[in-house]
Amino acid sequence: MGDRPVIGVTASFVKKTDFSLGPYTHRDYVTALLNADALPVILPIAPEETADAYLSLCDGIIFSGGGDVDPRFFGESPSLYLDTFITERDRIEFALMKKAVAAGKPILGICRGMQVLNVMYGGTLVQDLPTEWKNPLQHDQKVPRKKASHSVRLLSGSRLSALFDDKESLYVNSLHHQAIKKLAAGFRSAAVAPDGVIEAIEHETNDRILGVQWHPESMASGGDPMMCRLFRHFVSQCDRIKEKMV
Numbered sequence: 001m002g003d004r005p006v007i008g009v010t011a012s013f014v015k016k017t018d019f020s021l022g023p024y025t026h027r028d029y030v031t032a033l034l035n036a037d038a039l040p041v042i043l044p045i046a047p048e049e050t051a052d053a054y055l056s057l058c059d060g061i062i063f064s065g066g067g068d069v070d071p072r073f074f075g076e077s078p079s080l081y082l083d084t085f086i087t088e089r090d091r092i093e094f095a096l097m098k099k100a101v102a103a104g105k106p107i108l109g110i111c112r113g114m115q116v117l118n119v120m121y122g123g124t125l126v127q128d129l130p131t132e133w134k135n136p137l138q139h140d141q142k143v144p145r146k147k148a149s150h151s152v153r154l155l156s157g158s159r160l161s162a163l164f165d166d167k168e169s170l171y172v173n174s175l176h177h178q179a180i181k182k183l184a185a186g187f188r189s190a191a192v193a194p195d196g197v198i199e200a201i202e203h204e205t206n207d208r209i210l211g212v213q214w215h216p217e218s219m220a221s222g223g224d225p226m227m228c229r230l231f232r233h234f235v236s237q238c239d240r241i242k243e244k245m246v
């Protein structure tokens, strides 16, 4: 038990009442990591100088879902349909991501986390799919979070499709209103929705950098075998890094 890889999971900040406010991470991240034999550690929003200390605790990091990215970071002004954002969260996540990559520690960007990844590497975002995308499908599903709602086509030859037995397509859940507009240089799109929205990205050369627009943690904690496999794969990458560093 003592040598499970430690996976940091970034947190948002939520106010429930005046007496109840603080770091927030959906429990499905915790469940999915525990089920994959990893030890989850929640990383609250903190000054970006904290990134080094956070990283030294972790063998890998999941950049979790949450609110919008502050559009200043991709050179845009807020659109009328932008949702709330926390600039401090963006800053600590960019710092943490940069340092994790430099240290060779695996990173998995989920939903917002994939968008943060794209922006950090110089890409841009659609601020609001329903108003900015031509003929969008429903990316903000009304069915429960654990259930898949739309299909994605997997890019043949991608690491993601290899992980999923070279399947051509897959059903995923969808809880986002933003998406990648310009894909960052050095990345390829590994999965695409029927309306053309990019649903997964992978670094062209670094196999420790992956982003998915859907929520595999919720599908995995609901028992979806493919998403359990995605978590086990990420945890095993973190485990190998850990062994190398001992």
Ligand SMILES: [Mn+2]
Pocket: 139, 150, 173, 174, 175, 176, 193, 197, 199, 213
């Ligand atoms: Mn979607």
